[in-house]
Amino acid sequence: MSLDGVSLIFGGKDTEPVLAVDSINIEIPQGQFVAIVGPSGCGKTTILNMLSGLIPPTVGSVKRHGEEVTEPSRDIGYMLARSALSPWRTARKNVELGLQFHGVGRNERRNRAEELLELLHLEGFANAFPSQLSQGMRQRVAIARTLAIDPDLWLMDEPFGALDAQTRLVVQAEFISLWEKSKESTVLFVTHDLEEAVLLADRVLVMTARPGRIKSDNVIDLPRPRIIDELRFDEQFKAAEHKIWKELRSEII
Numbered sequence: 001m002s003l004d005g006v007s008l009i010f011g012g013k014d015t016e017p018v019l020a021v022d023s024i025n026i027e028i029p030q031g032q033f034v035a036i037v038g039p040s041g042c043g044k045t046t047i048l049n050m051l052s053g054l055i056p057p058t059v060g061s062v063k064r065h066g067e068e069v070t071e072p073s074r075d076i077g078y079m080l081a082r083s084a085l086s087p088w089r090t091a092r093k094n095v096e097l098g099l100q101f102h103g104v105g106r107n108e109r110r111n112r113a114e115e116l117l118e119l120l121h122l123e124g125f126a127n128a129f130p131s132q133l134s135q136g137m138r139q140r141v142a143i144a145r146t147l148a149i150d151p152d153l154w155l156m157d158e159p160f161g162a163l164d165a166q167t168r169l170v171v172q173a174e175f176i177s178l179w180e181k182s183k184e185s186t187v188l189f190v191t192h193d194l195e196e197a198v199l200l201a202d203r204v205l206v207m208t209a210r211p212g213r214i215k216s217d218n219v220i221d222l223p224r225p226r227i228i229d230e231l232r233f234d235e236q237f238k239a240a241e242h243k244i245w246k247e248l249r250s251e252i253i
């Protein structure tokens with residue numbers, strides 16, 4: 001996947017044009033876990049939207065598997081901080097939703113959804129409605145729903161941002177161990193939490209304040225599988241986080 005000389009300008013006709021992102025060049029090999037950090041409003045969501053094919057860049061090109069991205073594709077999983085579950089569907093029916101779009105038959109859908117809920121430790125909650133689940137459980141249902149379509153690319157926009165610190169740790173650990181099982185899918189993970197970025201990613205991109213540019217590209221050379229609740233206290237981890245923090249800090253403060 002690549003962004004080549006990508007800039008994006010919002011508005012222009014009736015409103016003042018806004019240069020949201022400026023001259024972005026990124027190349028991401030398949031199977032890499034990349035985190036993007038940067039101050040609020042620097043264009044992180046805009047980058048995900050361009051990668052997903054939801055909005056075209058004003059200048060430059062966005063490519064996946066060597067081809068220009070021109071429209072949303074079904075092998076992309078997109079997850080947000082408050083991924084909306086359908087309130088009138090049970091957890092299982094929510095997970096089945098993506099499979100339904102793919103034309104998977106009823107029984108297979110059901111089995112697959114139950115398997116995924118089990119994988120995310122939600123067995124026993126298949127028939128619960130979102131309102132009966134905690135925030136953390138809802139977010140795990142959203143992960144299961146995204147997993148169901150077996151995405152080749154995960155675009156995650158502060159996916160765990162709405163969770164309390166402890167729940168977040170549990171959901172992060174579940175997500176990273178699922179991904180580490182195959183490491184086949186590419187992940188683009190936007191977060192305002194630098195610790196989260198360094199704990200999870202192979203590589204952390206730091207963006208400047210708007211107009212967003214790539215300020216630095218940092219390889220996170222920590223072994224996998226990562227036991228994130230322990231890794232947080234590791235000296236090598238702390239040094240990596242501190243180094244990146246110094247760059248991020250000047251964009252935020």
Ligand SMILES: Nc1ncnc2c1ncn2[C@@H]1O[C@H](COP(=O)(O)OP(=O)(O)O)[C@@H](O)[C@H]1O
Nearest residue numbers: 010011018020039040041042043044045046210
């Ligand atoms: N549809 C839009 N129209 C005009 N400006 C927008 C639009 N979407 C985003 N912007 C502006 O572009 C900049 C980048 O937005 P965004 O990608 O959402 O930032 P981030 O996700 O890093 O917080 C922001 O300054 C925002 O106000």
Ligand SMILES: [Mg+2]
Nearest residue numbers: 044045046157
């Ligand atoms: Mg955003």
